[in-house]
Amino acid sequence: MRLLILLFTLTFAISTSANEVDLKKFAQTYYKTMTATQAPNATIADLENYFALLTDDVGHSHLPWVTDDSRLPNGKEAMRKGMLFYLGAHTEYSSELLDVFIFNTSAIAIRYKNSVKGIHPENNQAIAYSQTMMEVLEMENGKVAVIRKYHE
Numbered sequence: 545m546r547l548l549i550l551l552f553t554l555t556f557a558i559s560t561s562a563n564e565v566d567l568k569k570f571a572q573t574y575y576k577t578m579t580a581t582q583a584p585n586a587t588i589a590d591l592e593n594y595f596a597l598l599t600d601d602v603g604h605s606h607l608p609w610v611t612d613d614s615r616l617p618n619g620k621e622a623m624r625k626g627m628l629f630y631l632g633a634h635t636e637y638s639s640e641l642l643d644v645f646i647f648n649t650s651a652i653a654i655r656y657k658n659s660v661k662g663i664h665p666e667n668n669q670a671i672a673y674s675q676t677m678m679e680v681l682e683m684e685n686g687k688v689a690v691i692r693k694y695h696e
Contacts, residue, residue, distance in 0.1 A: 564649065565686040571644045571652045573597070574681065574688070579639045581627060582658070586634075591627055595620055603690040613690055633671075634662040642676070652681040 574597055580590045600620050605613035616622070636659070643655040659674040676696035681688045 565683070567646045567649065567652055567683070568644065570597075570683075570686075571646070571654055571681075574652070575641050575644075575654055575656065578679075579637075579656075579658075581631075582634055582637045582639070582660070584632070584634050584637060584662075586631055588628070588631070591624065591631065594627075595624060597688055598623070598691075599684055599687045599689045602688060604693075605691070606693040607695070613692055615689065629665060633665050634660055636661040650683055652683065654679045654681070 577590075577594045577597060580586060581594050583590070598620050599615075601615045601617050602619040602623065603613040603615040604619065604623055605611055639656055639658040641654070641656045643653075645653040645655075647653070655676065655678045657674065657676045661670075661672045663669070664671050678694045678696070680692040680694070682690035682692075
């Protein structure tokens with residue numbers, strides 16, 4: 545009986561550690577994938593690579609424009625619709641990763657600075673800005689479940 549309990553415990557421990565995500569590595573992948581969606585030559589494939597990192601019911605806030613980060617069954621689809629609308633709007637984009645913070649196994653904070661130039665797809669007005677951003681990512685089963693974006 546003790547041997548059976550020991551085997552079960554070892555099996556559970558090995559399978560649990562095999563399913564854990566290296567959040568430092570994930571943060572780097574997330575940043576690289578997310579910034580690819582902002583490039584002037586970004587494609588639908590770039591967006592899909594990004595969406596692969598998110599849960600289907602991802603919650604998202606981007607203050608002050610999007611304030612409700614509730615997780616809804618169509619969260620990823622809502623983000624897809626919004627990001628497709630802006631796809632290709634940038635004529636210039638650069639970004640620099642400043643900091644990555646890991647909070648146990650449940651959250652990541654990524655701080656970066658970006659510079660953007662382009663044409664807004666809704667009003668055809670030129671846009672240009674530089675900003676420092678922080679994205680706080682709440683993790684669930686190896687994917688991003690909630691994104692909260694803050695401007696410095």
